[in-house]
Amino acid sequence: MADEAPFQLLHSELIQYIYKTTESGDREENGRNITRLENLGFRVGQGLIERLTKETARFKDELDVMKFICKDFWTSVFKKQIDNLRTNHQGIYVLQDNKFRLLSQLSAGKQYLDQAPKYLAFTCGLVRGALSNLGVKSIVTAEVSVMPACKTPSVTLIDQGNGSLCQCDEA
Amino acid sequence: MADEAPFQLLHSELIQYIYKTTESGDREENGRNITRLENLGFRVGQGLIERLTKETARFKDELDVMKFICKDFWTSVFKKQIDNLRTNHQGIYVLQDNKFRLLSQLSAGKQYLDQAPKYLAFTCGLVRGALSNLGVKSIVTAEVSVMPACKTPSVTLIDQGNGSLCQCDEA
Numbered sequence: 207m208a209d210e211a212p213f214q215l216l217h218s219e220l221i222q223y224i225y226k227t228t229e230s231g232d233r234e235e236n237g238r239n240i241t242r243l244e245n246l247g248f249r250v251g252q253g254l255i256e257r258l259t260k261e262t263a264r265f266k267d268e269l270d271v272m273k274f275i276c277k278d279f280w281t282s283v284f285k286k287q288i289d290n291l292r293t294n295h296q297g298i299y300v301l302q303d304n305k306f307r308l309l310s311q312l313s314a315g316k317q318y319l320d321q322a323p324k325y326l327a328f329t330c331g332l333v334r335g336a337l338s339n340l341g342v343k344s345i346v347t348a349e350v351s352v353m354p355a356c357k358t359p360s361v362t363l364i365d366q367g368n369g370s371l372c373q374c375d376e377a
Numbered sequence: 378m379a380d381e382a383p384f385q386l387l388h389s390e391l392i393q394y395i396y397k398t399t400e401s402g403d404r405e406e407n408g409r410n411i412t413r414l415e416n417l418g419f420r421v422g423q424g425l426i427e428r429l430t431k432e433t434a435r436f437k438d439e440l441d442v443m444k445f446i447c448k449d450f451w452t453s454v455f456k457k458q459i460d461n462l463r464t465n466h467q468g469i470y471v472l473q474d475n476k477f478r479l480l481s482q483l484s485a486g487k488q489y490l491d492q493a494p495k496y497l498a499f500t501c502g503l504v505r506g507a508l509s510n511l512g513v514k515s516i517v518t519a520e521v522s523v524m525p526a527c528k529t530p531s532v533t534l535i536d537q538g539n540g541s542l543c544q545c546d547e548a
Contacts, residue, residue, distance in 0.1 A: 212425060212453065212454045246387075
């Protein structure tokens with residue numbers, strides 16, 4: 207628990223700092239803050255993936271990259287793997303973390319569900335930054351259905367198609 | 378290495394964010410940014426020490442508290458202990474970390490020595506926040522003599538006296 211605490215606490219102070227210094231409360235400013243957090247995450251993701259992949263073999267394909275994100279990358283930040291990875295094999299990937307650490311400090315229930323986006327923006331950027339440095343352009347969005355036990359960030363790679371999602375064999 | 382990377386990277390992005398959003402470059406603004414970083418660290422330190430001491434026994438005395446900071450607290454953030462703890466037994470403590478992680482990404486040599494304060498402010502706050510939640514009011518300052526291998530943050534507790542520093546038996 208204490209292992210990821212410094213990161214968690216710093217992340218939550220960062221959110222508070224950004225929101226406090228741009229206090230205006232309107233929806234537009236909130237959107238800009240989300241973007242700020244996303245950009246911060248992007249750069250952290252870039253730096254992190256550089257260190258993590260320094261000595262790994264070249265990735266076979268996109269799915270191979272996504273599996274690395276789900277396992278090694280996610281573990282390095284959140285000390286656990288992604289619980290579930292699904293894909294339509296045409297560029298859409300859905301990563302599900304059933305106990306997302308950056309939300310687990312918030313109360314359960316639907317009460318704070320509207321606060322969730324600001325706790326997800328950094329992580330979306332994190333994944334986008336990591337993928338970007340591996341040569342994969344992507345759009346990363348996240349959603350929360352149940353708090354705090356469940357989270358479904360969905361990673362959409364840019365050249366996406368259609369089709370139903372199916373379970374990946376691993377991760 | 379990768380273990381503390383997310384925290385390190387987030388810390389360095391935070392510094393960049395704060396300096397970028399308050400771009401003016403004058404000395405006064407720099408001072409305010411240092412204070413901002415110190416305050417952020419203070420709150421992270423408070424949160425962290427709460428989690429770390431949840432199940433520890435009551436501390437015997439101030440030195441006991443300082444040893445906890447040098448070992449458990451420092452390890453939880455920087456994945457290593459403080460290398461050297463000295464005190465004058467009258468309220469002054471000097472903690473030395475010979476391989477301070479938040480500086481180890483900067484170039485060695487004296488070239489960037491003037492950049493060091495902004496990389497130390499957060500950590501000063503971190504220690505002050507932790508001590509504060511343990512009921513110890515303190516002034517925490519830091520200095521760097523050699524980069525990046527050496528760092529001497531000196532923790533001054535508020536009711537300090539005089540006298541020469543001597544080595545503590547442990548830590």
